[in-house]
Every structure is written in C-alpha cells, then in structure tokens.
Amino acid sequence: MSDTQVLPAAIDPVARPARRSEWRAAYFGTPGNALTTLVCGAVILLIAKLAFGWLFLDAVFDGGADACKQSSGACWPFLADKLRYMLFGFYPFEEQWRPLVALCLFLGACCVSMVPRVWGRGLLLAWALVILPVLYVLMAGGIFGLTAVPTSKWGGLPLSFMLSFVGLAFALPLGIGLALARASHLPAIRVLGVGFIELVRGVPLISILFMAAVMLPLFMPDGVTIDKLLRAQVAIILFAAAYIAEIVRGGLQDVPTGQYEAGRALGLHYWQVMFKIVLPQALKKVIPALVSLFIAFFQDTTLVTIIGLLDFLDTVRTALRDPDWQGIAVLEGYVFAAAVYFVFSALMGAYSRFLERHFNTSYR
Amino acid sequence: MLFLNDARFRAVFYQFVAISLVLLAAWAMYATASANLAKQDIATGFDFLSRQAGIAISESSIAYGPTDTVARAILVGLINTIKVSFLAALFGTIIGVLVGIGRMSTNPLLSRLMLAYVELLRNVPLLLYLFLWYFLIILVFPPVRQAIQLFPGFFLSNSGLAMPALEWQSGFGLTFAALAFGIASALVVRGVSQRRRIQSGKANAGWIFALVLLVLPVLAVWASGAISLSWSAPEAGRFRLTGGLQIRPEFVALLVGLMLNLSASVAEIVRAGIQAVSRGQWEAAQALGLPRSRTLRLVVLPQALRVIIPPLTNTYLTVFKNSSLAIAIGYPDLVMVSNTIMNQTGQAMETIAIFMGIYLGLSVAISLFMNWYNARVALKAR
Structure with a gap:
C-alpha cells in the first residue's frame, strides 16, 4: 500500500534571485516565461479568492444548522459542535480529559524524542517503561481510580496515532529480523524471510485487515477471542514489518562487506557483528526513510474504518451523518480532517528532510 | 551443548528448527480452523465457485447477471x-x-x-x-x-x-485482427527505418509508411463492409437512465x-x-x-x-x-x-x-x- 519511494531531499530547483534584475529575469525573462507567470499568478489568485471567500467571507460563524443551510460558505459552528466527538469518538464524555492528556503527553514526548541528541538507550527505556504504560493506563483505566474504558469505545485521533505509532514501534524489531533473515546465508531462513516479505508486499493492506477481522477468529481455539482493535493492530504490525524489512535491507546492502568480514576476523560472533557493527551503520542510513514510511502508515491507518474501527477519519465521517448536521457540513468535515492529516504529515516530512541533512546521507 | 559449537551443524540445526516451527504453526492453525468450521457448519473447498452468485454488480465490462456463477x-x-x-x-x-x-x-x-x-x-x-x-x-x-x-x-x-455506446453486430474479431496486424507491421517498418537512419545519418520517410501500414488494414476491413455497428443511446427513465454506456x-x-x-x-x-x-x-x-x-x-x-x-x-x-x-x-x-x-x-x-x-x-x-x-x-x- 505504502510503497514510499525514498527520494533525495527536495533541493530547491530555483536559486533564490538576489537582485531586482534577477527577479525580473526569473519571472518575465522570456515571453514564454512571462506567460507562465501570468497564468500561474491567475490560478493562485483564483484559488486564494475561492478559499478566502469560502473560509471567511461567506462563512457562518455563529448560529446553528439552519444558518449554515442558508449560506454557501464554511460552517464553523459545525466544527465547534462536533470537535470533541471528532477528536475522541465514543470515549465517555466526562472522561475525555484522559485521551486529551494522553494525546498531549504523546505529542510532547514525540517532540522531545525527535532531537537526535537525546537518542539512546535511556530514551528507549523511558518510552517502554514510562511513557507507553502511562498512555495505556490513561486510555484504558481500571486502576488508580480511573474508570475502565473498553477498547471498543476508543476512537478518533488518539486511535489513529496509536495504530500507526505502536504499529511501527513493534514492526521495527520484527522488520530488522526479517531483513537479517533475508540477508542470511542459511537458505531455509532466507526463503522464509523472502516468502513472508514478498507475500505481504504483494497484497493490499485492506486484504490483510480483512484477514485479521474475518479470518483470524477462525484460527483461534474455542473460547479464545481477541479484541478487534488488537487484531487490526497486529495486522498493521505485520504489514509494516515487511516494508521496514525492505528499507533495512537497503541499509544493510550499503554497509561494505569488509565491515562484516573485519568483525568476524576479530573473532566476534554473527550476532555481535550484526548488533555492534553492521546494524548501527545500516540503521543510521535508513532513519529518514523510516520516517517517510511512518508518514505513509499514519495515512494508511485510515483503512481501518473499512473494517469498522473508529479512527479519526471515521469519527469525522460519522459526525457528518449526525441527524442535526446531515448533508450540511460535509465539505467542512473533510477539509478539517484533511487539514489535520496534512499538518502532521507535513511536519513529519519536514523532520525527515531535517534528518537527511543531519546525517548528510542520500539514497536512491 | 557442545555440538552447537560446530558451525556446520549449527546452520543445519537452526534451519531445521525454523522450518519445523513454521510447519507446526501452520498445522495448528489448520487443525483449529477446520475444527471451528466443522462446528459452525461452514462448507469448505472451492465448490462454491461454480454455484450461482445471486448478486448484482453495478458495473461490468463483460456480460453478467445475478444468475451467473x-x-x-x-x-x-x-x-x-x-x-x-x-x-x-x-x-x-x-x-x-x-x-x-x-x-x-x-x-x-x-x-x-x-x-x-x-x-x-x-x-x-x-x-x-x-x-x-x-x-x-x-x-x-x-x-x-x-x-x-x-x-x-x-x-x-x-x-x-x-x-x-457503439455496439458491434459483427466483424469485431476481424477488426481486432486487422488492428493487431497493422500495429505489428508498423513496428517492424519503424524499426527498419530507424536502423537505416542511424546507419546513413539521414532522416527518411519511414514514419509515414509506418502510419499508413497502421491504419490501412482497419480501413480495408471497414471498406469491405464486414463490420456492422449500431448505436445504443441512453434513454431517460423516471429514476434512472437505461442503455448506452454509463x-x-x-x-x-x-x-x-x-x-x-x-x-x-x-x-x-x-x-x-x-x-x-x-x-x-x-x-x-x-x-x-x-x-x-x-x-x-x-x-x-x-x-x-x-x-x-x-x-x-x-x-x-x-x-x-x-x-x-x-x-x-x-x-x-x-x-x-x-x-x-x-x-x-x-x-x-x-x-x-x-x-x-x-x-x-x-x-x-x-x-x-x-x-x-x-x-x-x-x-x-x-
């Protein structure tokens, strides 16, 4: 689904014009160029006018559904009315401070973790032992006087983040293992690795989600049922692992064989060579690619709405179908959802480009 | 475990373990699945493929109706x-x-x-x-x-x-064959003319020749009168349009x-x-x-x-x-x-x-x- 292609950093193809004459040459250098400038300018102005008119001039700022029905512009009261539902879904209304705190904690922790200087074993332990358990307790409750909230009530933005983040966090070690299996010199291990990776990459994510939703219960012994959310999460982990394995494989191929051989010549064991010499070099090269993959997976988690989980896109869509607002604020809902996805994806994209510059590596 | 210190044995041993684990998991899944299916009284096998589908499909490029398989x-x-x-x-x-x-x-x-x-x-x-x-x-x-x-x-x-929509009464196969023949011969001519051009360094009129070859067979079939076509126009009903290409x-x-x-x-x-x-x-x-x-x-x-x-x-x-x-x-x-x-x-x-x-x-x-x-x-x- 998300065959993200890693491309070199977006180099600005146009050097910024410095002087006035250069400005003129860049915009009106030749007749063809001048025409391009005029056409593009007209397109930009038209889009800006339409967007501004819809968002502000013709928009309804207060009032209810009836006021929105009259107007051709955006319906802001809809957002105000449904915002909490869109963000948190069916999470019990009085308890919605919990997903909010969890969301803020998660985003704050992510921001801190994005600084390469704090990377290390300590950060990993902090995530595993402090942040993730706290997030889970906040969401699920059941102890410390928090009311228990079953996963079937989880929804909205926290669910989208959880599916993509937890998915990638668990898929990473699995993907590294698969990449090592694929590069192994033991034929049976290699065949198993290649088989899994190609099988998963050859089919759409939706089919794997279907498998998790419909087929997995058949494989369970009597009386054992697995939570629907967990099943979707497992499907996403397996799916992501295959894509991560291919990215890590690219990194492994970039490490010269001499590194491996030198390690073995020093008397190190295979695992020691891999974990202390080869993988650190390989992973460092593929970190920006992994961030791009994360963006793709953040967007792909929207597919869980098809198997009936309430992710952010789904809560927005159900908000649109609210009887009070039905058919009135559809465009508003989609534009709002698109804006949320856009902001997070674009920020991650900017971060990926920053990392690329930071490590100063480039890929094909 | 001394024998694990032998690299050759270790290689065989790991692979054996990996394959047996996968086979074991597959067998366990198969066993539980077939037990579950038997309990729920769901048929297995691919016999259902030849049964009547009984579903309507809103868009289809080939003839299809709910009574098909x-x-x-x-x-x-x-x-x-x-x-x-x-x-x-x-x-x-x-x-x-x-x-x-x-x-x-x-x-x-x-x-x-x-x-x-x-x-x-x-x-x-x-x-x-x-x-x-x-x-x-x-x-x-x-x-x-x-x-x-x-x-x-x-x-x-x-x-x-x-x-x-254009509906073929007859001559569809013939037109298709003529088109395929035209494309094939045009490709050959283009290849020859390109090789000549590279050898001689001069432009030639091979592409015109190729273009003529491309359309000639189809035109010939059309002129021979083997094709008969008819138009099916959509008609506006009360709730939907019927006929034509939608x-x-x-x-x-x-x-x-x-x-x-x-x-x-x-x-x-x-x-x-x-x-x-x-x-x-x-x-x-x-x-x-x-x-x-x-x-x-x-x-x-x-x-x-x-x-x-x-x-x-x-x-x-x-x-x-x-x-x-x-x-x-x-x-x-x-x-x-x-x-x-x-x-x-x-x-x-x-x-x-x-x-x-x-x-x-x-x-x-x-x-x-x-x-x-x-x-x-x-x-x-x-």
Whole structure:
C-alpha cells in the first residue's frame, strides 16, 4: 500500500534571485516565461479568492444548522459542535480529559524524542517503561481510580496515532529480523524471510485487515477471542514489518562487506557483528526513510474504518451523518480532517528532510 | 551443548528448527480452523465457485447477471480492478511527468505551484480524497431527473455520465485482427527505418509508411463492409437512465483519486530522475545547438529513465493495490465483489485466499514486466 519511494531531499530547483534584475529575469525573462507567470499568478489568485471567500467571507460563524443551510460558505459552528466527538469518538464524555492528556503527553514526548541528541538507550527505556504504560493506563483505566474504558469505545485521533505509532514501534524489531533473515546465508531462513516479505508486499493492506477481522477468529481455539482493535493492530504490525524489512535491507546492502568480514576476523560472533557493527551503520542510513514510511502508515491507518474501527477519519465521517448536521457540513468535515492529516504529515516530512541533512546521507 | 559449537551443524540445526516451527504453526492453525468450521457448519473447498452468485454488480465490462456463477462474478471484479488501475496508471503518469517537469521549471511561480500540488496530494490520506471526490461529484451534479443533456444522447447527472455506446453486430474479431496486424507491421517498418537512419545519418520517410501500414488494414476491413455497428443511446427513465454506456460516479471518483495520488508520486520520481542526470549533459546538448525541449526529450529523459523505472515500478504496484480502496465508495472491484460473496457464502478463507492469490500473482507479473523493461533501458556496459 505504502510503497514510499525514498527520494533525495527536495533541493530547491530555483536559486533564490538576489537582485531586482534577477527577479525580473526569473519571472518575465522570456515571453514564454512571462506567460507562465501570468497564468500561474491567475490560478493562485483564483484559488486564494475561492478559499478566502469560502473560509471567511461567506462563512457562518455563529448560529446553528439552519444558518449554515442558508449560506454557501464554511460552517464553523459545525466544527465547534462536533470537535470533541471528532477528536475522541465514543470515549465517555466526562472522561475525555484522559485521551486529551494522553494525546498531549504523546505529542510532547514525540517532540522531545525527535532531537537526535537525546537518542539512546535511556530514551528507549523511558518510552517502554514510562511513557507507553502511562498512555495505556490513561486510555484504558481500571486502576488508580480511573474508570475502565473498553477498547471498543476508543476512537478518533488518539486511535489513529496509536495504530500507526505502536504499529511501527513493534514492526521495527520484527522488520530488522526479517531483513537479517533475508540477508542470511542459511537458505531455509532466507526463503522464509523472502516468502513472508514478498507475500505481504504483494497484497493490499485492506486484504490483510480483512484477514485479521474475518479470518483470524477462525484460527483461534474455542473460547479464545481477541479484541478487534488488537487484531487490526497486529495486522498493521505485520504489514509494516515487511516494508521496514525492505528499507533495512537497503541499509544493510550499503554497509561494505569488509565491515562484516573485519568483525568476524576479530573473532566476534554473527550476532555481535550484526548488533555492534553492521546494524548501527545500516540503521543510521535508513532513519529518514523510516520516517517517510511512518508518514505513509499514519495515512494508511485510515483503512481501518473499512473494517469498522473508529479512527479519526471515521469519527469525522460519522459526525457528518449526525441527524442535526446531515448533508450540511460535509465539505467542512473533510477539509478539517484533511487539514489535520496534512499538518502532521507535513511536519513529519519536514523532520525527515531535517534528518537527511543531519546525517548528510542520500539514497536512491 | 557442545555440538552447537560446530558451525556446520549449527546452520543445519537452526534451519531445521525454523522450518519445523513454521510447519507446526501452520498445522495448528489448520487443525483449529477446520475444527471451528466443522462446528459452525461452514462448507469448505472451492465448490462454491461454480454455484450461482445471486448478486448484482453495478458495473461490468463483460456480460453478467445475478444468475451467473460466483467465479464469473469474481472475474467481473478482477476486470474492474484492472480497468481502473490501468487507466489511473496511464493518466497519472502523464499528469505526473508534466508536473515533475513543471517542478523543474526556471519560473519560481510555476515550480512552487507544482510543489504545492505534490505536497497537498502526498500529505492527505488517499481514502479521504476518495470520499471527498465522491461527495463532490454527488454534490455538483444534479439528480437523474434533472440530468444535464450536453449533446443529444449525452446525459450528465449525479449517477454518472451516460452516453451512446457503439455496439458491434459483427466483424469485431476481424477488426481486432486487422488492428493487431497493422500495429505489428508498423513496428517492424519503424524499426527498419530507424536502423537505416542511424546507419546513413539521414532522416527518411519511414514514419509515414509506418502510419499508413497502421491504419490501412482497419480501413480495408471497414471498406469491405464486414463490420456492422449500431448505436445504443441512453434513454431517460423516471429514476434512472437505461442503455448506452454509463460511466458511474464511483468509477470516476476512484479513477480521479488514484490518478492524482499516483501523479504526485510520479512527479517526485521524475524530478529526482532529471536531477540525477549531470549538468554536463544539458550543456553538451546546448553546445550542439539543441533547443531546451529537444534536449529534455532526446538527451535528458532517456538517461533519467534509468533512474526512474525502478521506483516507478513500485508506484504502479501501489496503484494496483490501492485500487482495493474501491470498497469504501462502492465501486465493485475484486475486493468488494469478494467481500459480498464472502458475506453470502460464509466461506471467508477460500474467498480471501482467492483474491490475495490474484493480487499476488498480478503484482509479480507487473514487477516482472517492469524488470524486463528496466533491463532494456538500463545502461549497457560494453
């Protein structure tokens, strides 16, 4: 689904014009160029006018559904009315401070973790032992006087983040293992690795989600049922692992064989060579690619709405179908959802480009 | 365990353990699944394929009705999947190449505009766009009863575009054969003329000859009177249009969504490919007196193609797999038809196995074809 292609950093193809004459040459250098400038300018102005008119001039700022029905512009009261539902879904209304705190904690922790200087074993332990358990307790409750909230009530933005983040966090070690299996010199291990990776990459994510939703219960012994959310999460982990394995494989191929051989010549064991010499070099090269993959997976988690989980896109869509607002604020809902996805994806994209510059590596 | 210190034995031992674990897991899953199925009284096996499907499919390129078999219903879904992915790949590539070249423009306004286009498409989920396009189509166009008549016989409404369809009474096979023959002979002539041109260094009129050969057989068949055609025009009923060729909004929304999504990826790939060609190539072509457009077409793009093909393969595979999102807006593709069949027969395992197998097989076929093409355009070391 998300065959993200890693491309070199977006180099600005146009050097910024410095002087006035250069400005003129860049915009009106030749007749063809001048025409391009005029056409593009007209397109930009038209889009800006339409967007501004819809968002502000013709928009309804207060009032209810009836006021929105009259107007051709955006319906802001809809957002105000449904915002909490869109963000948190069916999470019990009085308890919605919990997903909010969890969301803020998660985003704050992510921001801190994005600084390469704090990377290390300590950060990993902090995530595993402090942040993730706290997030889970906040969401699920059941102890410390928090009311228990079953996963079937989880929804909205926290669910989208959880599916993509937890998915990638668990898929990473699995993907590294698969990449090592694929590069192994033991034929049976290699065949198993290649088989899994190609099988998963050859089919759409939706089919794997279907498998998790419909087929997995058949494989369970009597009386054992697995939570629907967990099943979707497992499907996403397996799916992501295959894509991560291919990215890590690219990194492994970039490490010269001499590194491996030198390690073995020093008397190190295979695992020691891999974990202390080869993988650190390989992973460092593929970190920006992994961030791009994360963006793709953040967007792909929207597919869980098809198997009936309430992710952010789904809560927005159900908000649109609210009887009070039905058919009135559809465009508003989609534009709002698109804006949320856009902001997070674009920020991650900017971060990926920053990392690329930071490590100063480039890929094909 | 002393014997584990022997590297050769260890290798065999690990592989043995890995394979037995996989086999054990497979066996355990098979055993529980068959026990569960027996308990729920669900039939197993692929017999259901030849049974009557009993489902209506809103869009089909081959003759199909609810009384046809399940296998045929799946085939209809597969053809729909291929149709929409092929068209999306075709149009998406054309748009993407143009956008990618626009991104490289020396005009800052144009390149920024193209950057905005790419970023807007890449940073918002495809599924959201599909919902949005579908909604916009329904919103913008009037209901069937007030369908807009563009030309006589062309109706535009929120249930799609209906237009007169060409129906073959006879001569379809003959025309097809003539067309194939024309293409083959034109290709041969073009190859010969190109070789001559390279040898002699002079332009020749081979392309005119090839063009004549391309259309001549079809014209000959047409002139011989072996073809008879008829038009079937859509008729406006009370609630829907019947007859003719109907392009449904689900199809258009899916096509537009996939196409735009693909075009953004293609644009980035093309840009990266063009940037990978060294400046010296541009300058050398300029020194030879080639204008910018011909430099791009004859010098830069053929070299960029080598960098472009492998990632392009991935995006084509992606669009093929993404077409499965059709189920969200109700376009009857392979997954949606399979899903309906699954709900009706209860044979989830077989149905999922079938469509996963089809996706896997076609993915492999696409990547094999693209690898072959890649080998053709790859730099040949002499």
